[in-house]
Amino acid sequence: MISSAAFSLSRLPQTRGGARRSSAAARATITMRDRSKNRKPTQRGRYLSTEAIQAVQSLKRAALRGAPAASAVEPKLRRLLKADMVAVFRELAAQGEALLALQVFDEIRKEHWYKPRLLWYVDLVTVLASKGLQSEVDKACSYLKREQLEPDTDGFNLLLKALLDAGFTQLAMDCFRLMKLWDSDPDRTTYTTLIKGVESLGKMELTAGIRLEAENDYGSLDFLNEVEIDEACTSS
Helix, strand or coil: CCCHHHHHHHCCCCCHHHHHHHHHHHHHHHHCCCHHHHCCCCCCCCCCCHHHHHHHHHHHHHHHHCCCHHHHHHHHHHCCCHHHHHHHHHHHHHCCCHHHHHHHHHHHHHCCCCCCCHHHHHHHHHHHHHCCCHHHHHHHHHHHHCCCCCCCHHHHHHHHHHHHHCCCHHHHHHHHHHHHHCCCCCCHHHHHHHHHHHHHCCCHHHHHHHHHHHHHHHCCCHHHHCCCHHHHCCCC
C-alpha cells in the first residue's frame, strides 16, 4: 500500500528548474532531425565543384584570348584535386572543346595518380573525331596503344562506334585488334558495330576477316540483323 507521504510527494508541483529541464527536453525531442538528410549528395558524373567550374571557365577564356596552351592549362589545373581535374576534362569534352580537352588530358597523364580508363579515351576520341581532327585522333589512339588496360568490351564498343561515326576506318580496325590483345572479347555488338560501320563507309574488303571471326564465335551471322547498334552502344 502506498503511503500518504509518498502520494503527497508525487502530487507536488515541479520546481522551476525541473520545468525548464522538461521544457528543454521537449524542445530537443521536437527539433531533433536526421543529420544525414542535410548532407549534399555525392557528386558523380559531370557534376562539378566550384573549383572545377572556375577552371573550365578560365581555360575557355584563355583559349579565346589565344594564350599558349601550356601557360593556359597548367597553372589552372595544378591546384585541382584528382576528381576535379578529371571532371574538368570530361566537361570540356562534353562541351565540344576538343583541343582544350586534349590539353587537359595530356596534363592528367603526367599526374602520379594517373591510371588509364578506357571511357576517358572514349570521351576524348569522340569529341576529337566529331571535330574532324585527324592528327589529334591519331595522337589519342597512339596513347591508347601504349596503355595497359583492364578488359572492357563495352568500352571498346563505344570507342569503335565513335571512330566509325567519324569515318576513321583504319583506326577502328586497329582498335579492334587492340581490344582482342587486351582480352576484351568481342561480342555481338562489337561485330555488328564494326561490320556494319565499315561496310557503310564502302570498305567491304576490310570486313571479310571480321565476318569469318564472328561466324567462328557465334556459328552464323544472323545476329547482324538483330542487334540494334544505337540502343546497345548508349551506356557509358
